[in-house]
Amino acid sequence: MEELILELKKEIIDVLNLEGMTPADIDENAPLFGEGLGLDSIDALELIVLMEKNYGIKLANANEGKEIFKSVRVMAEYIQEHRTK
Amino acid sequence: MDRIVVTGTGIITSLGAGKVETLRKLRAGERAIGPIRHVQTKHAELPVGEVPYSDEQLKELLHYRSSETITRTSLLGRVAMREALDEAELLTDHGERVVFISGNTVGGMEKSEQYYHDFLTNNDRNEYIALHDCGACTDIMAKEFGGRFDIITTISTACSSAANAIILGANLIKEGRADVAVVGGTECLSKFHINGFNTLMILDKEPCRPFDANRHGLNLGEGAAYLVIESEAHAARRGAKAICALSGYGNACDAFHQTATSPNGEGAFIAMSKALADSGLRPEDIDYINAHGTGTGNNDECEGIAMMRVFGEKVPPVSSTKCYTGHTTSAAGGVESVISILALVHHFIPANLGYKDQIEGHTFTPVDHVVENVELKHILTNSFGFGGNDSSCIFSALDTDNKSVVVMSDNRCYVQSAAQISMQQPLSEAWFEDPIVPTQAFNETIEPNYSPYIAPMAARRMGKLLKRAVATAVNALGAHGMPEAIITGTGLGCIDNTEKFLTSMLDNDEEFLHPTYFMQSTHNTISSQVALHLKCHGYNCTYSHRGTSFDSSLYDALVQMRLGLIRSALVGGQEEMTPAYFDMLGKIGYWKQGAVDTETLRRAEQGGAISGSCSLNMLLETNCDADTLCAVDGMDMLYEPDVEALGATADRLLQRAGLAKEDISAVVMGLSGDCDNDRVYRSFARHYCPQTPIIWYKHIFGESFCASAFGIYVGAVTLHRNLVPAHLLYNRKDNLCNPTHILVYNHFHDKDHSLILLSK
Numbered sequence: 001m002e003e004l005i006l007e008l009k010k011e012i013i014d015v016l017n018l019e020g021m022t023p024a025d026i027d028e029n030a031p032l033f034g035e036g037l038g039l040d041s042i043d044a045l046e047l048i049v050l051m052e053k054n055y056g057i058k059l060a061n062a063n064e065g066k067e068i069f070k071s072v073r074v075m076a077e078y079i080q081e082h083r084t085k
Numbered sequence: 086m087d088r089i090v091v092t093g094t095g096i097i098t099s100l101g102a103g104k105v106e107t108l109r110k111l112r113a114g115e116r117a118i119g120p121i122r123h124v125q126t127k128h129a130e131l132p133v134g135e136v137p138y139s140d141e142q143l144k145e146l147l148h149y150r151s152s153e154t155i156t157r158t159s160l161l162g163r164v165a166m167r168e169a170l171d172e173a174e175l176l177t178d179h180g181e182r183v184v185f186i187s188g189n190t191v192g193g194m195e196k197s198e199q200y201y202h203d204f205l206t207n208n209d210r211n212e213y214i215a216l217h218d219c220g221a222c223t224d225i226m227a228k229e230f231g232g233r234f235d236i237i238t239t240i241s242t243a244c245s246s247a248a249n250a251i252i253l254g255a256n257l258i259k260e261g262r263a264d265v266a267v268v269g270g271t272e273c274l275s276k277f278h279i280n281g282f283n284t285l286m287i288l289d290k291e292p293c294r295p296f297d298a299n300r301h302g303l304n305l306g307e308g309a310a311y312l313v314i315e316s317e318a319h320a321a322r323r324g325a326k327a328i329c330a331l332s333g334y335g336n337a338c339d340a341f342h343q344t345a346t347s348p349n350g351e352g353a354f355i356a357m358s359k360a361l362a363d364s365g366l367r368p369e370d371i372d373y374i375n376a377h378g379t380g381t382g383n384n385d386e387c388e389g390i391a392m393m394r395v396f397g398e399k400v401p402p403v404s405s406t407k408c409y410t411g412h413t414t415s416a417a418g419g420v421e422s423v424i425s426i427l428a429l430v431h432h433f434i435p436a437n438l439g440y441k442d443q444i445e446g447h448t449f450t451p452v453d454h455v456v457e458n459v460e461l462k463h464i465l466t467n468s469f470g471f472g473g474n475d476s477s478c479i480f481s482a483l484d485t486d487n488k489s490v491v492v493m494s495d496n497r498c499y500v501q502s503a504a505q506i507s508m509q510q511p512l513s514e515a516w517f518e519d520p521i522v523p524t525q526a527f528n529e530t531i532e533p534n535y536s537p538y539i540a541p542m543a544a545r546r547m548g549k550l551l552k553r554a555v556a557t558a559v560n561a562l563g564a565h566g567m568p569e570a571i572i573t574g575t576g577l578g579c580i581d582n583t584e585k586f587l588t589s590m591l592d593n594d595e596e597f598l599h600p601t602y603f604m605q606s607t608h609n610t611i612s613s614q615v616a617l618h619l620k621c622h623g624y625n626c627t628y629s630h631r632g633t634s635f636d637s638s639l640y641d642a643l644v645q646m647r648l649g650l651i652r653s654a655l656v657g658g659q660e661e662m663t664p665a666y667f668d669m670l671g672k673i674g675y676w677k678q679g680a681v682d683t684e685t686l687r688r689a690e691q692g693g694a695i696s697g698s699c700s701l702n703m704l705l706e707t708n709c710d711a712d713t714l715c716a717v718d719g720m721d722m723l724y725e726p727d728v729e730a731l732g733a734t735a736d737r738l739l740q741r742a743g744l745a746k747e748d749i750s751a752v753v754m755g756l757s758g759d760c761d762n763d764r765v766y767r768s769f770a771r772h773y774c775p776q777t778p779i780i781w782y783k784h785i786f787g788e789s790f791c792a793s794a795f796g797i798y799v800g801a802v803t804l805h806r807n808l809v810p811a812h813l814l815y816n817r818k819d820n821l822c823n824p825t826h827i828l829v830y831n832h833f834h835d836k837d838h839s840l841i842l843l844s845k
Contacts, residue, residue, distance in 0.1 A: 016545055016546075017545045017546065018541075018542075018545055019541050019544060019545065020541055038542060040342065040345075041342075041344070041345055042343065042344060042546065042600055042601060042604065045284060045285060045286060045600040046599060046600060046601060048286070049284070049597055049598070049599060049600070052596075052597060053596075053597040061286070062286040
């Protein structure tokens with residue numbers, strides 16, 4: 001799990017173009033949206049693409065992302081459970 | 086002045102070609118949303134509002150040869166435009182000054198996405214390269230009507246493009262520049278924007294249900310619609326029958342988010358309020374609202390809240406007609422204006438099909454069935470675009486009493502400041518003393534350090550051009566207050582991100598696409614990003630009309646200042662160049678080959694210029710201070726004028742400023758080293774002012790669709806510094822001291838021309 005969390009952090013930094021950030025700067029238990037990292041609806045869509053492309057998880061509705069993207073840890077747990085690649 | 090009336094309308098959508106068919110289906114409550122047929126995409130699950138004619142059938146309808154090189158956007162536009170001009174009895178020329186303003190975003194993308202591989206690897210489809218941009222689409226449409234038009238331009242504010250075209254047209258009539266304006270928009274479906282909207286996850290797999298609690302997004306549509314507008318007196322003079330009045334309009338920016346609407350619908354609220362104020366009507370006078378109503382969760386909720394803020398407990402009957410046609414994006418403002426006018430004239434309210442349950446928090450419900458025999462005096466129609474480009478228009482029955490009050494302002498207008506990022510030292514005037522002299526056709530942009538202007542989190546989604554635009558905006562604004570308008574010219578928009586989206590769509594078989602790239606491919610993302618950064622809710626517009634994109638923006642600002650609508654405006658020109666697009670344009674003769682030097686450019690013996698990016702923002706105000714760069718004493722734009730007409734226009738500008746030709750210290754011209762381009766400039770100089778020193782600038786800033794912005798910039802800076810350095814002088818070798826009045830002349834392909842008079 002910790003390995004997946006680190007991998008995810010790297011991917012998030014890359015796909016969201018969070019310049020100057022390192023995985024250590026992201027608290028895996030902090031919210032990704034609003035407070036915490038402060039991401040928005042477009043970032044959520046980018047994370048949906050990331051999950052589909054890298055882990056084969058397809059979300060039908062953007063609203064499903066709200067629960068999954070609560071934190072990096074929640075996201076990693078979801079991926080662990082649902083990944084197809 | 087007397088009010089503005091509509092004397093012609095034309096429309097084509099999935100409902101069919103022309104008003105008769107449109108009206109019949111609207112009244113029958115017949116949706117025209119179905120499976121996609123003409124666009125080759127794997128997204129067959131997404132229903133669309135497709136025009137029921139193939140390109141071939143549209144050509145037949147227009148009596149064109151099937152081999153004609155033309156994009157679908159232009160074909161649709163021509164069908165609608167012809168109907169509008171025909172009804173207004175304008176197909177033959179009686180000497181009216183007619184302007185043509187068209188809204189468009191897709192441009193030639195529907196062909197580019199099919200031929201992109203050819204563009205990159207062979208010469209089979211080169212004729213479509215020049216048709217890619219939005220302005221080309223307008224240009225082709227204008228061509229059918231010969232020398233009919235006085236000015237043509239293209240507005241690209243995504244889904245409010247056509248509404249903003251209506252607004253500019255009306256302003257040009259009020260200001261006295263035009264007798265008649267042909268205004269509206271056109272858009273065809275493309276694989277590019279079907280996939281783009283799909284990445285935003287806002288496309289419904291069922292026919293859309295605007296304002297329904299269980300709505301699931303929008304259906305894309307395609308179509309075109311144009312209105313012919315003119316003053317009531319002008320229509321009466323030429324015996325044209327008025328259909329209704331355009332009694333008010335408003336444009337505002339939500340300045341909240343690149344795609345989402347603010348929770349309280351601020352931009353929509355301001356746009357509707359401005360339109361009401363402009364018309365002199367009270368909220369209770371509005372009998373029907375043709376809503377933007379896309380069917381997305383966000384739009385319908387927030388538009389509803391904005392309507393409740395404007396109209397209180399008595400929201401008038403509302404419907405969104407996108408349930409009939411799909412969302413025709415750039416054409417929507419025109420399509421829904423024509424539908425509103427049909428409703429007004431035929432006394433019915435089109436249904437908001439598919440509605441079942443009220444949205445939580447809304448106090449109104451939309452009209453869910455067609456209502457006949459209803460007297461409609463005033464109709465408000467909304468058009469909102471990505472980036473919060475929100476506009477509203479009000480159409481009124483002729484037997485209502487509403488006079489437009491126009492109080493012309495005789496305030497002078499000044500260029501207060503300007504900032505540039507280009508191949509020269511960024512955010513600096515180092516080019517004035519010590520220019521970087523390019524030695525090849527492709528030139529890299531020198532990027533400044535953006536961190537003083539843009540926070541890292543805000544920068545995460547910004548492509549280079551967006552960063553440049555924001556940095557030049559903040560720099561130009563300096564300590565000045567919030568501008569009342571932000572107007573941006575960009576021929577191609579963020580072409581880098583457009584290419585990224587297009588390439589990955591083609592390479593990955595329409596999978597794993599990034600919404601960020603799509604979002605930034607809409608041209609108005611630049612102007613709205615600047616507004617977002619400054620939190621500016623004022624007028625916001627984007628012009629994408631090839632080599633006069635910046636000129637159109639400046640003209641819009643000046644016209645609004647003369648009409649007393651604004652006192653300040655941030656006017657920008659934003660263009661970037663990618664290696665791939667550079668190569669494509671190179672194939673059709675845009676660039677010089679091999680090593681380049683200034684003398685080769687000056688001689689202009691062959692075709693081709695050198696390329697340069699352009700990011701420039703300038704602040705215009707109606708008052709001046711010690712740091713003011715110069716005054717703008719006049720401007721005009723012309724479409725396909727001869728050299729006599731250009732001279733007469735220059736004379737008129739000088740006359741109005743109380744000047745004579747001899748008072749011009751220098752003329753700034755866009756000489757680029759391309760023989761065809763430069764011939765036009767030389768001919769004007771020879772004809773009009775053979776002895777006047779010529780300033781050029783493309784030898785150090787390069788050529789791009791927005792390069793003309795540098796012409797005005799260079800003119801302003803030299804006036805401010807009391808000196809034209811020798812390196813900027815085309816036809817003399819020593820410095821020119823104490824310039825007092827400078828004429829700036831720009832043209833694109835000898836079609837679109839502009840003249841601007843700058844004074845110390």
